[in-house]
Amino acid sequence: MASSTRVDLDGNPIKPLTICMIGAGGFIGSHLCEKLMSETPHKVLAVDVYNDKIKHLLEPSTLPFADRISFHRINIKHDSRLEGLIKMADLTINLAAICTPADYNTRPLDTIYSNFIDALPVVKYCSENGKRLIHFSTCEVYGKTIGCFLPKDSPLRQDPSYFVLKEDESPCIFGPIDKQRWSYACAKQLIERLVYAEGAENGLEFTIVRPFNWIGPRMDFIPGIDGPSEGVPRVLACFSNNLLRREPLKLVDGGESQRTFIYIKDAIEAVLLMIENPGRANGHIFNVGNPNNEVTVRQLAEMMTKVYSKVSGESELETPTVDVSSQEFYGTGYDDSDKRIPDMTIINKQLGWNPKTSLWDLLESTLTYQHRTYAEAIKQAILKPVAS
Numbered sequence: 001m002a003s004s005t006r007v008d009l010d011g012n013p014i015k016p017l018t019i020c021m022i023g024a025g026g027f028i029g030s031h032l033c034e035k036l037m038s039e040t041p042h043k044v045l046a047v048d049v050y051n052d053k054i055k056h057l058l059e060p061s062t063l064p065f066a067d068r069i070s071f072h073r074i075n076i077k078h079d080s081r082l083e084g085l086i087k088m089a090d091l092t093i094n095l096a097a098i099c100t101p102a103d104y105n106t107r108p109l110d111t112i113y114s115n116f117i118d119a120l121p122v123v124k125y126c127s128e129n130g131k132r133l134i135h136f137s138t139c140e141v142y143g144k145t146i147g148c149f150l151p152k153d154s155p156l157r158q159d160p161s162y163f164v165l166k167e168d169e170s171p172c173i174f175g176p177i178d179k180q181r182w183s184y185a186c187a188k189q190l191i192e193r194l195v196y197a198e199g200a201e202n203g204l205e206f207t208i209v210r211p212f213n214w215i216g217p218r219m220d221f222i223p224g225i226d227g228p229s230e231g232v233p234r235v236l237a238c239f240s241n242n243l244l245r246r247e248p249l250k251l252v253d254g255g256e257s258q259r260t261f262i263y264i265k266d267a268i269e270a271v272l273l274m275i276e277n278p279g280r281a282n283g284h285i286f287n288v289g290n291p292n293n294e295v296t297v298r299q300l301a302e303m304m305t306k307v308y309s310k311v312s313g314e315s316e317l318e319t320p321t322v323d324v325s326s327q328e329f330y331g332t333g334y335d336d337s338d339k340r341i342p343d344m345t346i347i348n349k350q351l352g353w354n355p356k357t358s359l360w361d362l363l364e365s366t367l368t369y370q371h372r373t374y375a376e377a378i379k380q381a382i383l384k385p386v387a388s
Contacts, residue, residue, distance in 0.1 A: 006040070008277050009352065016041040017275070020085045022076060022122060023095030025050045027219045028136070028211075028264070032093070033057055035268050037069060042275075044069045045085050047076070048096075052226075053218050077118050086125040091275065093134045094122050098184070106331055108183040115187035123191070127198045132205040132282070134274055137192050139165065139212040139289065139340050140185040143173040148338040166343040167210070167285040180333035192285070199283060207274050207281045212289025212342045216264030216362065217369035225377050232329075235259075239301055240370045243308040244378045248322040252329045255298030255321070258339040262290035263362035266355040273351040280350045287342035290355035293362075294341060307363045312371045 006014045019036070023029050025048030033054050036042050046054060051071045058071055076082055076096060086092050098107070098114040119135075126133040147162035156162055172189055174182040198204035220237035221227025222244065232238065242249045270288045274281040295303065298321065305320045326334040347353050357365075 006276075009273070009280060010277075014040075014276050016043070017090045018043045018045065018088060019275070020045045020047060020089035020092045021095065022047045022082075022092065023097070023136075024048050024071075025053055026095060027053070027216075028214065028268075029095050030054050030218055031216070031264050031268050032095075032271060033069060035272055040272070040276075042068070045089055046071045047074050047082070047085060049073060049075050076122065077113075082121065083125045083129075086122070086131055087129050089131065091132045091134065092122065092126050093136070093271075093275075094119060095136045096122075097136070097138075097188075108180040108333075111183045112187045115184060116191050119191045120194070123195055123198055123204070126206075127202050127204040130203075132278060133195065134207045134209065134271070134281075135191070135195050136209045136211065137188045137285075138185065139210050139287070139342065140337070141172050141189045141192060141210065142170055142337070142340070143182065143185055144175070144337045145339055146171070146173070160341075163339050164291075164341050164343050165287065167287055167346055175335040178333060179335035181330070181335045205278065205282045207278075207283075208285040209271065209274070210285060210287050210342075211262075211267065212287060212340055213259050213261045214264050214267045214288070215261050216366050217373075219264075219366075222370075222374050222378070224381060225374055235297060235300070236366065239304050240308075240367065240374075243304065243312075243367070244370065244374050245382070246314070246317060248317060248319050249301040249305065250324045250329060251298055251301060251321050252324060253326050253336075254323050255296055255301060257336050258294055258296050258341075259300070260289050260291055260294045260341055261300070261359055261362065262288070262293060262355050263357035263365070266290065266357050270347060270351065270353045273353055277351060284346060284350060286347045286350075287344060288347065289340075289342035289344075290357075290359075291341050291344060292355070293359040294339075295359065303359065304363055304367065307360065308367050308371070311364060311368045312375065 008014050019042055021044050024033055024046035030053035033044055036044055037057055046069055057069055074081055098111050142165045145163040147157045150156050174185055192208055195206050199206050215236045220233035222241050223229050223231045239249045267288050301321050305316050309316045
């Protein structure tokens with residue numbers, strides 16, 4: 001696509017960029033790479049340890065944009081090539097993270113190293129070489145809402161000022177140290193503070209993204225099929241796995257936590273606006289979520305059960321859900337936030353962006369993909385006799 005046909009939000013021509021994308025082979029990275037290849041002239045230096053989710057973009061014989069994306073198999077923990085790639089690029093996007101709640105309790109050390117220590121060189125190289133950085137954080141940095149500390153029957157719990165999360169105003173409230181679930185949020189908050197400080201003191205051009213439950217095709221893995229049998233992915237893939245195997249969906253502590261969910265394709269639109277409008281995005285932290293798609297985890301399970309029945313043609317289970325304790329499901333040290341509703345004022349003002357896709361529609365699209373991709377493989381795995 002000719003770059004002259006594309007302009008930014010202020011009407012200026014968008015120049016082709018070279019983007020170093022760390023974590024390009026993951027869920028978000030694969031969708032972002034697709035978007036950049038199909039709709040922009042930008043080049044991508046795709047950095048990751050796996051490329052399964054972007055293999056379709058790397059085949060030179062099948063697609064015209066294969067010369068604009070190159071894969072670099074690098075573990076950023078210990079690879080001197082990273083700085084060279086950052087120097088070659090105009091912009092670095094860091095998506096690398098351990099980001100599944102099951103790991104925060106059982107692997108808190110890895111979680112802290114992955115989300116803080118391993119990100120330090122990325123920030124350092126960008127700052128020292130005068131390169132722009134888009135750093136992916138998490139909505140978990142907000143921790144618990146102020147409202148959750150009010151009495152259960154307090155009318156203030158209904159007041160948005162006690163639970164809507166604002167980038168520049170809301171405090172970050174974590175549980176005690178022995179609740180190791182907060183190791184992820186704490187590490188992410190600390191790297192945010194470092195990025196912000198590099199901007200304030202050394203002029204680093206940065207944007208920080210706080211995703212609020214981005215879901216869609218290629219998210220995480222299905223245990224025993226394209227991930228470890230004993231692995232515990234995030235809620236969408238967990239529930240998908242149960243539906244595919246016709247097992248009840250496990251609701252942790254009754255599924256009372258409330259979440260907002262956004263379709264990955266809507267979220268990627270927001271990221272593209274950040275990439276191509278640095279004058280509007282630099283120096284900002286952006287919530288990226290869909291406050292209109294708020295449900296309890298129990299309601300999500302019920303909706304996914306109905307949607308999956310529609311897309312698969314299978315009847316709903318007689319017992320669609322089963323309650324489990326967080327101790328049983330996640331292990332010791334689990335704790336959670338009650339609600340996560342993003343305030344959208346800043347991203348709307350700076351980038352004019354709003355999410356579009358309803359929860360039902362995004363679940364229908366995602367579960368159609370899950371059924372097409374995994375149903376047959378799971379059927380074969382169930383039929384296969386276990387070796388004695």
